[in-house]
Amino acid sequence: MQNLPLYKQLADHYLNAIRCGTLKLGDRMPSVRKLMHVHGVSLSTALQLCRQLETEGWLEARPRSGYFVRQPRRVRLIPAQEPTIGKIIDPAQFVGIHEKVSEIIAQGQRQVKCNLARATGGPALYPHQQLRSLTVSTLRRYPELLTKTITPGGNRELKAALAKRALDSGISTSADQVIITNGCIEALNLALRAVAQAGDVIAVESPTFYGLLQVLESLGMKALEIPTSPSTGISVEALELAMRTYDNIKAVVVVPHLQNPLGSMMPDQHKQKLVALCEKQGIPLIEDDSYSALADGDKIPTALKQWDHSGNVIYCASVHKILAPGMRVGWILAGRWQERVNMLKYAHTRYNEELSQIVTATFLLSSAYDRHLRKLRSSLAVQREKMAEAIATYFPEGTRVTMPAGGVSLWVEMPAGTSSRAVFDAALEESILVSPGLMYSNSNRFDHFLRINCGMPYTQDLDDAMRLLGRIIQHQASSKQHIAA
Amino acid sequence: MQNLPLYKQLADHYLNAIRCGTLKLGDRMPSVRKLMHVHGVSLSTALQLCRQLETEGWLEARPRSGYFVRQPRRVRLIPAQEPTIGKIIDPAQFVGIHEKVSEIIAQGQRQVKCNLARATGGPALYPHQQLRSLTVSTLRRYPELLTKTITPGGNRELKAALAKRALDSGISTSADQVIITNGCIEALNLALRAVAQAGDVIAVESPTFYGLLQVLESLGMKALEIPTSPSTGISVEALELAMRTYDNIKAVVVVPHLQNPLGSMMPDQHKQKLVALCEKQGIPLIEDDSYSALADGDKIPTALKQWDHSGNVIYCASVHKILAPGMRVGWILAGRWQERVNMLKYAHTRYNEELSQIVTATFLLSSAYDRHLRKLRSSLAVQREKMAEAIATYFPEGTRVTMPAGGVSLWVEMPAGTSSRAVFDAALEESILVSPGLMYSNSNRFDHFLRINCGMPYTQDLDDAMRLLGRIIQHQASSKQHIAA
Numbered sequence: 001m002q003n004l005p006l007y008k009q010l011a012d013h014y015l016n017a018i019r020c021g022t023l024k025l026g027d028r029m030p031s032v033r034k035l036m037h038v039h040g041v042s043l044s045t046a047l048q049l050c051r052q053l054e055t056e057g058w059l060e061a062r063p064r065s066g067y068f069v070r071q072p073r074r075v076r077l078i079p080a081q082e083p084t085i086g087k088i089i090d091p092a093q094f095v096g097i098h099e100k101v102s103e104i105i106a107q108g109q110r111q112v113k114c115n116l117a118r119a120t121g122g123p124a125l126y127p128h129q130q131l132r133s134l135t136v137s138t139l140r141r142y143p144e145l146l147t148k149t150i151t152p153g154g155n156r157e158l159k160a161a162l163a164k165r166a167l168d169s170g171i172s173t174s175a176d177q178v179i180i181t182n183g184c185i186e187a188l189n190l191a192l193r194a195v196a197q198a199g200d201v202i203a204v205e206s207p208t209f210y211g212l213l214q215v216l217e218s219l220g221m222k223a224l225e226i227p228t229s230p231s232t233g234i235s236v237e238a239l240e241l242a243m244r245t246y247d248n249i250k251a252v253v254v255v256p257h258l259q260n261p262l263g264s265m266m267p268d269q270h271k272q273k274l275v276a277l278c279e280k281q282g283i284p285l286i287e288d289d290s291y292s293a294l295a296d297g298d299k300i301p302t303a304l305k306q307w308d309h310s311g312n313v314i315y316c317a318s319v320h321k322i323l324a325p326g327m328r329v330g331w332i333l334a335g336r337w338q339e340r341v342n343m344l345k346y347a348h349t350r351y352n353e354e355l356s357q358i359v360t361a362t363f364l365l366s367s368a369y370d371r372h373l374r375k376l377r378s379s380l381a382v383q384r385e386k387m388a389e390a391i392a393t394y395f396p397e398g399t400r401v402t403m404p405a406g407g408v409s410l411w412v413e414m415p416a417g418t419s420s421r422a423v424f425d426a427a428l429e430e431s432i433l434v435s436p437g438l439m440y441s442n443s444n445r446f447d448h449f450l451r452i453n454c455g456m457p458y459t460q461d462l463d464d465a466m467r468l469l470g471r472i473i474q475h476q477a478s479s480k481q482h483i484a485a
Numbered sequence: 486m487q488n489l490p491l492y493k494q495l496a497d498h499y500l501n502a503i504r505c506g507t508l509k510l511g512d513r514m515p516s517v518r519k520l521m522h523v524h525g526v527s528l529s530t531a532l533q534l535c536r537q538l539e540t541e542g543w544l545e546a547r548p549r550s551g552y553f554v555r556q557p558r559r560v561r562l563i564p565a566q567e568p569t570i571g572k573i574i575d576p577a578q579f580v581g582i583h584e585k586v587s588e589i590i591a592q593g594q595r596q597v598k599c600n601l602a603r604a605t606g607g608p609a610l611y612p613h614q615q616l617r618s619l620t621v622s623t624l625r626r627y628p629e630l631l632t633k634t635i636t637p638g639g640n641r642e643l644k645a646a647l648a649k650r651a652l653d654s655g656i657s658t659s660a661d662q663v664i665i666t667n668g669c670i671e672a673l674n675l676a677l678r679a680v681a682q683a684g685d686v687i688a689v690e691s692p693t694f695y696g697l698l699q700v701l702e703s704l705g706m707k708a709l710e711i712p713t714s715p716s717t718g719i720s721v722e723a724l725e726l727a728m729r730t731y732d733n734i735k736a737v738v739v740v741p742h743l744q745n746p747l748g749s750m751m752p753d754q755h756k757q758k759l760v761a762l763c764e765k766q767g768i769p770l771i772e773d774d775s776y777s778a779l780a781d782g783d784k785i786p787t788a789l790k791q792w793d794h795s796g797n798v799i800y801c802a803s804v805h806k807i808l809a810p811g812m813r814v815g816w817i818l819a820g821r822w823q824e825r826v827n828m829l830k831y832a833h834t835r836y837n838e839e840l841s842q843i844v845t846a847t848f849l850l851s852s853a854y855d856r857h858l859r860k861l862r863s864s865l866a867v868q869r870e871k872m873a874e875a876i877a878t879y880f881p882e883g884t885r886v887t888m889p890a891g892g893v894s895l896w897v898e899m900p901a902g903t904s905s906r907a908v909f910d911a912a913l914e915e916s917i918l919v920s921p922g923l924m925y926s927n928s929n930r931f932d933h934f935l936r937i938n939c940g941m942p943y944t945q946d947l948d949d950a951m952r953l954l955g956r957i958i959q960h961q962a963s964s965k966q967h968i969a970a
Contacts, residue, residue, distance in 0.1 A: 109637040126632035146811040147611035152594040182834040218832040326631040347703040349667040
């Protein structure tokens with residue numbers, strides 16, 4: 001932060017004094033003259049310092065008395081706006097998202113000081129030591145593992161372990177049904193290719209993970225965005241309306257738990273209705289369940305797949321977010337498309353490397369996995385709290401933020417009109433990476449949102465970055481108002 | 486082999502005596518009466534024994550004198566037949582290969598005593614100890630490798646190492662141009678998806694690797710099979726003719742070196758003509774160069790890509806066959822489709838796991854890699870020789886076999902009319918897995934061929950299996966003649 005202009009450095013200095021209680025609520029801020037004297041700065045710098053803290057809500061100016069410490073505004077920790085249901089659904093469109101976001105993704109691949117764009121936890125949250133020693137012992141157990149032909153059809157131990165763990169989500173399946181993939185993204189590709197073709201319409205949540213929109217685009221499919229609530233997930237009513245309006249929907253893709261980016265959780269009743277609706281309409285339902293193990297509490301939420309009695313639900317998941325972001329172990333339960341997905345996986349990428357499969361299997365079957373999950377969930381809960389607090393403290397008035405019941409992200413609605421693209425650019429200048437809302441939809445409905453990662457421990461550096469980000473948003477929000485005015 | 490009928494066990498006993506010189510050329514075989522007495526077997530068993538060895542060509546019956554050891558027939562070690570060029574090319578067809586071979590692939594996933602269906606060497610041919618210790622040291626060097634987010638865009642060290650090694654194939658490229666994939670099969674998928682769509686016609690070699698036909702089928706593309714010579718590879722003349730006949734060919738896929746299954750090597754002049762033809766016609770040329778490092782001699786053959794001046798050649802390869810069948814490290818140089826392939830790879834499977842990328846990079850950059858290749862090539866040369874010898878010795882008259890200048894497979898033409906499917910079934914009964922010719926084409930042109938792996942050291946067990954396989958083919962070939970007569 002040494003590159004900050006002098007007035008901002010001084011503003012930070014006094015902000016620290018306020019936050020640690022050296023300057024209390026109602027205290028008078030040193031006068032401008034005193035500030036000039038003490039810090040050897042110009043009048044303009046001293047004034048900028050005070051105005052900065054005023055803008056951020058830490059000081060209030062009283063006529064002829066100077067600046068006083070005030071109770072800062074706090075951002076309302078309430079969900080981002082509920083979508084309007086019942087209005088006409090946007091027409092399905094060929095996804096043009098890649099062009100829209102490829103530059104953002106490319107820029108995001110730079111090394112930055114603070115990466116808030118991830119959808120995983122930081123490395124410290126995952127059992128790297130245990131996975132490392134399992135890797136070494138697996139190689140000892142199977143000395144030729146790297147050089148012998150990979151066991152066809154996926155590693156048996158892993159398939160059995162995943163089938164066993166799926167019980168926790170209410171899914172009753174067998175090892176034979178499990179198809180191992182390169183992460184959840186390959187699972188989604190296979191699922192979509194199994195049930196639909198180029199030109200077909202796929203119903204998705206809105207906002208939805210840009211990765212899904214990219215997959216649709218790469219497959220030449222059209223996305224139909226269905227309003228989705230930050231608290232209860234996709235609107236089953238809106239989906240039903242869409243199915244009445246469009247007769248060419250070939251699949252529905254849903255993240256029922258800790259939806260990305262909203263963090264919403266579908267109530268069980270909604271899940272049942274959704275499964276029944278899709279079955280009745282004969283439209284395959286693709287469930288992306290990558291996050292459910294990160295939900296607060298000890299009970300893993302029940303998968304849509306539990307209510308599936310006809311094989312109409314294709315279940316996709318991975319260990320990427322919950323066990324090891326460096327490992328590409330995903331899987332799929334393909335219901336009545338089992339044979340076709342098996343064929344596609346074989347033609348697509350053959351089988352996954354066996355080393356990480358066996359390591360994952362061994363860990364999943366151990367009690368260390370349960371301990372890991374408990375620790376992971378409680379660390380994430382603390383970190384989410386801290387990040388929400390930072391947003392409440394530093395982000396400008398008019399910001400809204402959803403507190404999801406688990407997971408690694410917060411979905412932040414900035415004051416109306418604030419451009420997430422402009423915030424992205426300005427933050428990147430300061431070596432802070434955020435995930436702008438415009439990536440999560442083909443509409444411009446989420447252009448003033450950000451997805452903020454909370455997978456990292458809340459350190460002083462992170463606090464500095466959040467404060468700086470708050471200022472950037474403040475700046476963008478007020479310049480927007482300026483233009484509007 | 487304890488399960489063999491008694492007469493076959495005894496036939497093996499006498500065959501050994503013949504092969505080690507105890508019974509010499511022209512020697513009289515013990516009489517049937519003596520065989521009955523010595524082995525305590527029935528007349529019928531003794532007769533069956535002699536007839537078996539007669540059928541296999543080791544004995545000849547002389548009227549009223551009994552059986553005598555004869556010079557066995559030897560299979561001609563000449564290439565399988567050259568294709569007929571100039572005739573009308575088969576119409577392009579939607580590949581129906583998966584249905585045709587899925588059952589064969591599924592059956593081939595059983596544990597067998599002798600697997601001759603692989604297209605890789607046995608594990609002993611690859612540096613498993615070195616790769617293992619590199620894995621362990623890599624984890625020591627990057628303790629959080631399994632749990633931190635994967636470096637975007639593929640591991641830099643590996644991309645640099647591959648660019649450097651590509652120089653040996655005459656390719657001048659940079660690390661930036663290298664896109665890492667899950668094996669060569671993902672590279673082929675991405676290349677095809679970059680340049681063509683469902684319904685498009687793709688020109689392929691005939692015979693060609695069934696994996697490629699499956700990829701085309703899974704993408705809804707049509708295969709146009711171009712006659713391909715067992716010695717010089719795809720016929721550029723036939724391809725030119727096809728391009729005149731069909732105006733909708735969207736890509737050409739070629740394995741210029743050690744073609745799978747033929748083992749053919751394109752002469753440099755053909756390669757240049759092919760590159761120029763495709764460029765002139767504006768048809769993308771996809772090169773699968775998975776095997777070239779297995780070619781005899783110290784010079785790696787020059788890739789098609791070397792003659793590519795317009796970015797019209799997409800180069801695909803992997804370390805699967807040459808370094809580690811258990812690792813899924815492939816790569817692609819996508820020419821003028823670089824950006825599109827990058828996007829497709831990201832949407833397809835994100836990035837490969839980093840552990841095997843770093844291990845591969847480290848090994849490729851060491852001199853151990855050159856030593857490994859030299860050893861691998863010379864082991865394969867010995868093993869190919871032994872297998873060809875076994876085929877010459879045990880397979881029935883009328884068999885032809887190509888001796889490729891490198892690689893892990895022999896392409897065997899059985900006597901006309903012999904069904905490779907029947908041989909596959911009968912061999913599997915004996916726990917021997919072969920790769921039937923019918924998998925390598927949509928036509929029935931190769932139904933009497935087998936691809937035989939020669940990646941394993943030639944042991945007594947393997948010799949037993951080859952002898953048994955020879956008998957099976959003999960049986961199928963003569964039963965076919967029987968039906969024909």
